[in-house]
Amino acid sequence: MSRFHIDEIKYVSTRDIEKKELISSAEAIRRGLAPDGGLYMPVSLPHFGIAELSMLSKLGYAERAAFVLKRYLTDYDEDELLSMAKAAYSAEKFGGADKKGGANPTPLRRLSSRGTVMELWHGPTSAFKDMALQLMPRLLSAALEKTGVKGDACILVATSGDTGKAALEGYKDVDRTKIMVFYPAEGVSAVQKLQMVTQEGKNVCVAGVDGNFDDAQTGVKRIFRDPDVAKALEEKGLFFSSANSINWGRLAPQIVYYFSAYCDMASENIIKLGDEIDITVPTGNFGNIFAAYIAAESGLPIRKLVCASNTNKVLTDFINDGVYDRRREFYTTISPSMDILISSNLERLLYMLCGPAETTEYMKALSEEGVYKISPKLHKTLQRRFAGYFADEDACREAIKETYEKKHYLCDPHTAVALSCVERYRRENPGETLKMLVVSTASPYKFAGSVLEAITGDMAKDELTAASELSALTGTKPPKQLVGLESREVRFPGVISPENMADEVIKFAGR
Ligand SMILES: *Cc1c(COP(=O)(O)O)cnc(C)c1O
Numbered sequence: 001m002s003r004f005h006i007d008e009i010k011y012v013s014t015r016d017i018e019k020k021e022l023i024s025s026a027e028a029i030r031r032g033l034a035p036d037g038g039l040y041m042p043v044s045l046p047h048f049g050i051a052e053l054s055m056l057s058k059l060g061y062a063e064r065a066a067f068v069l070k071r072y073l074t075d076y077d078e079d080e081l082l083s084m085a086k087a088a089y090s091a092e093k094f095g096g097a098d099k100k101g102g103a104n105p106t107p108l109r110r111l112s113s114r115g116t117v118m119e120l121w122h123g124p125t126s127a128f129k130d131m132a133l134q135l136m137p138r139l140l141s142a143a144l145e146k147t148g149v150k151g152d153a154c155i156l157v158a159t160s161g162d163t164g165k166a167a168l169e170g171y172k173d174v175d176r177t178k179i180m181v182f183y184p185a186e187g188v189s190a191v192q193k194l195q196m197v198t199q200e201g202k203n204v205c206v207a208g209v210d211g212n213f214d215d216a217q218t219g220v221k222r223i224f225r226d227p228d229v230a231k232a233l234e235e236k237g238l239f240f241s242s243a244n245s246i247n248w249g250r251l252a253p254q255i256v257y258y259f260s261a262y263c264d265m266a267s268e269n270i271i272k273l274g275d276e277i278d279i280t281v282p283t284g285n286f287g288n289i290f291a292a293y294i295a296a297e298s299g300l301p302i303r304k305l306v307c308a309s310n311t312n313k314v315l316t317d318f319i320n321d322g323v324y325d326r327r328r329e330f331y332t333t334i335s336p337s338m339d340i341l342i343s344s345n346l347e348r349l350l351y352m353l354c355g356p357a358e359t360t361e362y363m364k365a366l367s368e369e370g371v372y373k374i375s376p377k378l379h380k381t382l383q384r385r386f387a388g389y390f391a392d393e394d395a396c397r398e399a400i401k402e403t404y405e406k407k408h409y410l411c412d413p414h415t416a417v418a419l420s421c422v423e424r425y426r427r428e429n430p431g432e433t434l435k436m437l438v439v440s441t442a443s444p445y446k447f448a449g450s451v452l453e454a455i456t457g458d459m460a461k462d463e464l465t466a467a468s469e470l471s472a473l474t475g476t477k478p479p480k481q482l483v484g485l486e487s488r489e490v491r492f493p494g495v496i497s498p499e500n501m502a503d504e505v506i507k508f509a510g511r
Pocket of ligand 1: 127128284337338414441442
């Protein structure tokens with residue numbers, strides 16, 4: 001592998017107009033958010049040519065991950081990255097096996113001659129956040145060593161459901177980290193709650209909060225600012241850190257699977273190495289699709305990125321009209337992980353397209369007025385690469401039903417939003433002939449109730465019943481990690497009041 005040259009890459013905040021502070025990738029991962037409120041970005045990007053893609057095609061997933069990541073995280077060793085990737089994406093965690101006998105965490109399903117689905121949900125929580133959250137804690141743990149930080153990271157998370165579980169699975173038993181998750185006792189599904197209260201691992205703790213998600217979130221924010229808690233933690237050799245989705249350590253692992261999918265498409269003769277492809281991504285916080293953009297800018301032959309939204313179509317409007325306007329009604333949909341009005345990672349795209357000064361202005365307008373309009377020049381640049389489409393609830397249900405009936409493929413509502421947008425994109429661009437890669441972000445069994453209802457029109461009495469009915473109807477099996485949850489040992493039965501959250505954290509720190 002060493003025959004390829006590696007340039008050192010530094011990181012800078014998206015709001016650092018004079019590029020005053022350039023830091024290593026480990027430092028960027030340790031910090032998460034920049035002190036000026038910006039997000040960290042590489043100052044320059046590596047370039048991958050056909051020779052690299054051809055070499056990558058012959059490797060297993062963990063080896064591909066180490067090779068690709070080494071080009072962005074240049075202060076990590078490739079061997080170190082390889083052992084992290086092997087542990088993160090093991091067959092035990094992701095099931096399946098690739099041609100090399102390693103795990104293939106991101107299998108492709110060919111739906112038609114032109115459309116191929118990449119499934120990113122074979123990990124411990126059956127949704128795509130595992131792809132980042134299985135690796136990120138290991139990157140953080142190594143970053144603490146590299147930057148000479150003393151003490152261990154204590155991660156606090158308030159969750160409305162899925163992120164908490166994915167973070168727990170990711171940080172479980174990772175050196176120099178502890179994780180505590182608060183969930184709203186009234187605000188998560190029965191399955192989500194069972195997943196969290198039965199969590200295994202020596203360094204984890206979970207507590208229900210008597211209230212809704214906002215109560216849990218506000219409580220966590222208060223603890224982060226509480227000097228007494230910080231002092232108590234310091235005495236135990238701990239400091240606070242967050243599992244935030246804007247950390248570069250969560251983004252970098254997502255770049256890898258675009259390279260991997262491209263190589264697999266070539267190996268499966270769907271394309272020839274060097275052919276351009278289009279990609280459609282069901283989008284919320286703009287992290288996943290931004291990783292595809294980084295891959296494209298680093299030389300992966302990608303032409304269009306189709307940004308697929310649900311009824312909360314702030315991004316569709318942004319791409320089409322050049323105006324980002326969050327002052328709108330918020331809808332709760334059957335693709336809840338995309339119910340977002342502020343897509344944080346969009347800041348990274350703006351930074352790349354128009355630089356830190358203009359980006360800082362747009363972000364200021366967004367926080368002060370809730371809206372910004374980009375310059376005509378920037379709008380044109382944006383549209384060269386991105387197309388924005390959305391699917392409302394009916395279109396989403398119809399895509400689930402049609403994909404199942406016509407293609408015999410069962411997909412979850414987030415993936416269905418993407419498939420519906422692909423249909424529209426094709427209808428509006430009839431001359432298009434490029435192959436389309438469609439990103440699938442959750443197992444249909446994670447949203448069994450909505451999927452069953454879309455196909456049969458009937459509602460099941462609860463999620464667990466829906467899963468068994470869906471299985472009986474389609475002859476498919478739920479992922480093993482979603483089966484038998486009811487009979488697992490409950491380790492964290494407690495529900496506390498929001499006022500007691502700080503005490504719980506201090507108690508946990510002493511354990
Ligand atoms: C988080 C999530 C998304 C949105 O991904 P972003 O990176 O936030 O755009 C889509 N689908 C599922 C199932 C998710 O969990």
